[in-house]
Amino acid sequence: MITSTSNLQVKQLIQLQKKAKERNTQDVFVVEGLKMALEVPDSQLVQTYVSERFYEKNPAFFDESRPVTVLSDRVFESVSDTRTPQGVLCVVRQYHYEIEDLLGNIPCEAWDAHTPQSKIGGIIRRGANAREPLIIALENLQDPGNLGTIVRTAEGAGITGVLLSRDCVDLYNPKVIRSTMGAIYRMPFSYADDFRQALRTLKCKGVRLFAAHLEGSIPYDEETYCGPSGFLIGNESQGLTGGTAAIADARIRIPMCGQVESLNAAVAASVLMYEANRQRRNAGGKKFRKEGIVS
Amino acid sequence: MITSTSNLQVKQLIQLQKKAKERNTQDVFVVEGLKMALEVPDSQLVQTYVSERFYEKNPAFFDESRPVTVLSDRVFESVSDTRTPQGVLCVVRQYHYEIEDLLGNIPCEAWDAHTPQSKIGGIIRRGANAREPLIIALENLQDPGNLGTIVRTAEGAGITGVLLSRDCVDLYNPKVIRSTMGAIYRMPFSYADDFRQALRTLKCKGVRLFAAHLEGSIPYDEETYCGPSGFLIGNESQGLTGGTAAIADARIRIPMCGQVESLNAAVAASVLMYEANRQRRNAGGKKFRKEGIVS
Numbered sequence: 265m266i267t268s269t270s271n272l273q274v275k276q277l278i279q280l281q282k283k284a285k286e287r288n289t290q291d292v293f294v295v296e297g298l299k300m301a302l303e304v305p306d307s308q309l310v311q312t313y314v315s316e317r318f319y320e321k322n323p324a325f326f327d328e329s330r331p332v333t334v335l336s337d338r339v340f341e342s343v344s345d346t347r348t349p350q351g352v353l354c355v356v357r358q359y360h361y362e363i364e365d366l367l368g369n370i371p372c373e374a375w376d377a378h379t380p381q382s383k384i385g386g387i388i389r390r391g392a393n394a395r396e397p398l399i400i401a402l403e404n405l406q407d408p409g410n411l412g413t414i415v416r417t418a419e420g421a422g423i424t425g426v427l428l429s430r431d432c433v434d435l436y437n438p439k440v441i442r443s444t445m446g447a448i449y450r451m452p453f454s455y456a457d458d459f460r461q462a463l464r465t466l467k468c469k470g471v472r473l474f475a476a477h478l479e480g481s482i483p484y485d486e487e488t489y490c491g492p493s494g495f496l497i498g499n500e501s502q503g504l505t506g507g508t509a510a511i512a513d514a515r516i517r518i519p520m521c522g523q524v525e526s527l528n529a530a531v532a533a534s535v536l537m538y539e540a541n542r543q544r545r546n547a548g549g550k551k552f553r554k555e556g557i558v559s
Numbered sequence: 560m561i562t563s564t565s566n567l568q569v570k571q572l573i574q575l576q577k578k579a580k581e582r583n584t585q586d587v588f589v590v591e592g593l594k595m596a597l598e599v600p601d602s603q604l605v606q607t608y609v610s611e612r613f614y615e616k617n618p619a620f621f622d623e624s625r626p627v628t629v630l631s632d633r634v635f636e637s638v639s640d641t642r643t644p645q646g647v648l649c650v651v652r653q654y655h656y657e658i659e660d661l662l663g664n665i666p667c668e669a670w671d672a673h674t675p676q677s678k679i680g681g682i683i684r685r686g687a688n689a690r691e692p693l694i695i696a697l698e699n700l701q702d703p704g705n706l707g708t709i710v711r712t713a714e715g716a717g718i719t720g721v722l723l724s725r726d727c728v729d730l731y732n733p734k735v736i737r738s739t740m741g742a743i744y745r746m747p748f749s750y751a752d753d754f755r756q757a758l759r760t761l762k763c764k765g766v767r768l769f770a771a772h773l774e775g776s777i778p779y780d781e782e783t784y785c786g787p788s789g790f791l792i793g794n795e796s797q798g799l800t801g802g803t804a805a806i807a808d809a810r811i812r813i814p815m816c817g818q819v820e821s822l823n824a825a826v827a828a829s830v831l832m833y834e835a836n837r838q839r840r841n842a843g844g845k846k847f848r849k850e851g852i853v854s
Contacts, residue, residue, distance in 0.1 A: 303818075409704065413823045422816035443823075450817055485837045518833070519840065521717035522745055523598075527829075528708050528738075534826040535833045538813070542780045542834075545814065 265316060267336040274335070277313070277343040280355065284434040287358070293436035295448075296346060296353040298325075303446045310355040315340035318351030325352070345438035358436065361452045363465055366425020367492075368395040397471050398540055399494035400533060401427040403459060403508050407500055408433050412443020413530040414497075419447040421537035422544070426451060427466070427494075429459035463511045466494055473512040475504055476532055478525075480517035487516055489540035490547045497533045560611065562631040569630070572608070572638040575650065579729040582653070588731035590743075591641060591648040593620075598741045605650040610635035613646025620647070640733040653731065656747045658760055661720020662692040662787075692766050693835055694789035695828060696722040698754060698803050702795055703728050707738020708825040709792075714742040716832035717839070721746060722761070722789075724754035758806045761789055768807040770799055771827055773820075775812030782811055784835035785842045792828045 266274060279286040280294050287293050292310055295301065301312065312332045319326075319334050326332060340349060400423050405411055411433055418426055432455070433440060441448055456462035467473060474487060475496040496512055498504030503526075509515060518527060518535055527535070561569060574581040575589050582588050587605055590596065596607065607627045614621075614629050621627060635644060695718050700706050706728050713721055727750070728735060736743055751757035762768060769782060770791040791807055793799030798821075804810060813822060813830055822830070 413826060417822055417826050419817040420815040420819040420822055520715040522714040524715040527712055527715055531712050531829045534829055538830045
C-alpha cells in the first residue's frame with residue numbers, strides 16, 4: 265500500500281489528472297468511479313488504483329485478474345479529481361481514430377447488440393440506415409460538461425463519430441470523462457489540426473454538412489438526415505466561425521420562442537442528433553412497412 | 560462607495576448568495592452579469608450593485624434612473640458568486656406564481672412579440688396551439704446546471720410553465736440563475752409541497768401527463784403533444800419515483816443506441832420539449848395550409 269503523497273506513482277497520477285500534455289506524452293488518461301472502472305475495455309487498461317477503504321469494502325471487485333495498487337485513503341483523496349471520491353480510478357490507454365473511423369465502418373458488436381432501434385417488429389436490422397455516417401463536428405467547444413454530455417448523447421442517438429477542432433477542450437479532461445458516463449470507450453472521435461480541411465474531406469466522402477446557426481434559414485426539422493450527414497456546432501458564446509459555416513451544405517436553425525437568444529451547446533447538439541435518430545427510425549420503420557414485413 | 564466587507568449591506572448580499580432561507584425570508588434573489596442586469600424587469604428590481612471598475616468603464620449603464628451602489632473592486636469580489644466577476648449584480652424580487660399560471664393563460668407580450676413560430680407565411684398566429692398548456696414537471700432534480708438549462712430550453716421550446724417538487728434544487732440558487740440566461744424572468748414556475756397532488760390538479764384541468772421513463776413502452780415521438788401536455792422528469796440518478804410515474808397517463812422512453820443507460824436529465828427534457836415544439840409547429844402549419852391561407 266502506498267501511504268505517501270511524495271511517492272513517484274502518486275505524483276504522476278496527479279500530473280495526469282491536471283495536465284493534457286502529460287496525458288498525451290504518456291498516451292493515457294484517468295477515469296474515476298466504479299461504473300467507469302468496470303467498463304474499461306481490457307485491451308485499454310493500464311493500471312487500477314483503489315483506496316484502502318474501497319479495497320476492504322469491495323472484495324468482489326478483486327476477483328478479476330486486474331493489477332491493482334492500493335493507496336491509503338488520504339493519498340487517494342490527493343489524486344482524486346472529485347470531492348467525494350468513490351475510491352477507484354484507472355489509468356487507461358488513449359484511443360487513436362482516423363477520420364475514416366468516424367463514418368460508422370468500424371465493426372461495433374456492442375453497438376449492434378444493444379441497439380433497440382435495430383429491432384423493428386422483431387426483425388433485427390443491421391447496417392443500412394442505422395449505420396449511415398452521422399457525424400457531430402465541434403468547433404472550439406470550451407465547456408467540459410458540454411463536451412462530455414454531447415459524447416454521451418451522441419452514443420445514445422447513434423452518431424458514428426465526433427470530429428473536434430484542435431482548440432476544443434481536451435476530451436481526456438477528467439470533467440469531460442465523467443460527463444461521458446462511459447461513452448468515451450465506445451464513441452470514435454478525432455481532433456483535426458485543420459478542422460475545415462477535415463470537413464471538406466467528409467464532404468468528399470459524401471457526407472452532407474449542416475451548420476447549426478442562429479441565422480440559419482431552414483428549421484432543423486425540415487431537412488432530411490437519413491443519408492450520410494454531419495452537424496456542425498460552434499463555440500458556446502461565439503457560435504461557428506464564418507469560414508466554417510461557409511463550408512456547410514446548409515444552415516439550419518432551431519426555432520426559439522420567447523426572448524431566448526440561443527440554446528446551451530449540448531442541448532442544441534442533442535436536439536439535432538435526436539431529430540436525425542427519429543427520422544432514421546421512422547424511415548426504417550416505413551421501409552419495412554412498405555415491404556410488408558411489418559404490419 | 561462601500562469599501563469594507565464588514566458593511567451590513569455587504570454581509571447581507573453574501574448571505575443572499577449562499578442561503579436559500581435568507582433569500583426566501585427577504586423575498587428576493589441575486590442576479591449577476593451585464594446581460595442578466597439589463598434584463599431585470601423594472602417592477603422586480605430592488606437594488607443594483609457595481610464594482611468601482613465597472614462604474615468607471617460603463618458610464619452608459621448609469622443613464623437609466625436605477626438606484627446604484629458602488630462597491631470597491633475587492634468588496635465586489637467578496638460578494639460575487641463567480642470567479643471572474645463582470646462587476647454588476649442586482650437584488651431582484653422573487654416571483655410568485657400559482658399552479659394556474661403554468662397553463663399559458665398569463666398575457667405574455669414578450670412571448671408573442673418574439674415568437675418566430677407565431678408567424679407562418681407572414682400570418683401572425685396567437686393563442687391556439689402555440690399557447691396550449693405545455694408543462695415540464697421536475698421531481699427531485701438536484702443539479703443546478705441541469706435546472707437552469709431546462710428553464711432556458713423551456714422558454715425556447717414554448718413551455719407554458721415549470722412545476723417543481725419541493726425537494727428540487729432552489730431555482731434562485733446563483734448557479735441555476737446563471738444557467739437560465741434570463742429565462743428566470745419570463746418562465747412561470749411553481750414549487751409544490753405536494754407534488755403528486757399538483758400533478759393530479761393538472762390532470763383535472765385536462766393536461767395529459769407523460770412520464771419520461773427508462774422502461775417506458777412508447778417511443779417519445781409516437782405520442783402527440785399538440786393538446787394540453789406535461790412531461791415528468793425525475794432525479795438525475797434515480798429517475799422518477801414509482802408513485803409519481805403511476806400518476807402519468809403514459810410512460811414514454813427516448814430510444815438509445817449503444818450501451819448508454821440514460822441521458823443527462825437536461826438533455827432528455829430538451830429532446831422531449833422540442834419534439835412537442837416540432838409537432839405544434841407542424842400541426843399549426845398544416846392547419847393553415849389546409850385552410851388555404853398558406854400555400
